[in-house]
Amino acid sequence: MTQPQPRTPPRTRARTFDELLAEGASVPTEGWDFSWFEGRATEARPSWGYATTVAGRLGTVDGPVLDVQTGGGEVLAFALGRAARRPPLVAATEGWPPNVRKAAHTLRPYGATVVAAAEDAPLPFADASFSLVTSRHPVRPLWHEIARVLRPGGTYLAQHVGPASAFELVEYFLGPLPEESRTARDPERERRDAEAAGLEVVDLRAERLRMEFHDIAAVVHFLRKVIWMVPGFTVEAYRPRLRELHERIEAEGCFVAHSSRHLVEARRSEARAHDPRA
Structure with a gap:
């Protein structure tokens, strides 16, 4: 809104x-x-400005990027359009067919690939594929899948509904x-779930x-x-x-x-x- x-x-x-x-x-x-x-x-x-924060991160990441449950691709498109430079490869997943079509159209000018994937299904990518995984308001974060597709040293940066x-x-x-x-959706519970999947939570802010x-x-x-x-x-x-x-x-x-x-x-x-x- x-x-x-x-x-x-x-x-x-x-x-x-x-x-x-x-x-x-x-x-x-x-x-x-x-x-x-x-x-x-x-x-x-929120005070942190999620889309702008992602845009800044995209401008510094050296490896492939994945946006999970991208919706119509609007937030990712905003971030890509404002990034100082674009990552070498950008992919996005979405589970709702009308949004898959919309996201493909929205993200095509930015060279991003949209993959249809159900929200509760394993991510359709190989282990250690991405340097950065992002998501705005995922229905439920699949922590073990996020950890699996991240490269060692890779980062998950997301805004969740609390x-x-x-x-x-x-x-x-x-x-x-x-x-x-x-x-x-308690943030401290999510911290524990992320850590159980092998991730280190380095920032957690709620409003x-x-x-x-x-x-x-x-x-x-x-x-x-x-x-x-x-x-x-x-x-x-x-x-x-x-x-x-x-x-x-x-x-x-x-x-x-x-x-x-x-x-x-x-x-x-x-x-x-x-x-x-x-």
Whole structure:
């Protein structure tokens, strides 16, 4: 979503509930371009500036680079376009067919190869293939696979979704979630998992960030785009709750939630190769 801007009246304020639902339900969801949300929803950005950080790293890496779960390729394209120089080889994986096509189109001008690969499947590359592996918001980091495809001394640099992200919105629709749902994606747990796979975590930073939804169309589009937030979400199934939320936004000006993000940098030891089967 767009970064917070000076508050201005949403351009769709006068539109009816049904019109807003129809609009939110019709916007294409492929890729990770969130420009449609401009003026209707905002999300504060982490202080580390992930895409810019990756661009800086791309300009210094000497070996091949892999971007895991690249979405529509937008973030990787941004980073490649701003890197001081491009790596000798860049590959990306993506599991959702519409995004595979979009990423291939987006990344073609940068010479990057997009490989279709399911999110929970082993990475389709040989051991020790990459000097740098990146990922923005992977569904679940496969630590042993990341360690396997990294070269000795190689680095994993990623921004992950943290615990209880946007749970104010999720629980509005689903009700209170069990405690284990709130502690999933805990950064310290991920540190332990990464270390168990043979990686050394050299940087781990977490932030909780304000989100605002200024109309119900933005809520609908967000839940259609980020499908794991409210599994099985449809306008028809949640119409009564959507109407209540629409009236709340009309009365209060916006619905506030908080996203959770953490930056992870982990390095594979140069001292010995890691066998993920050990």
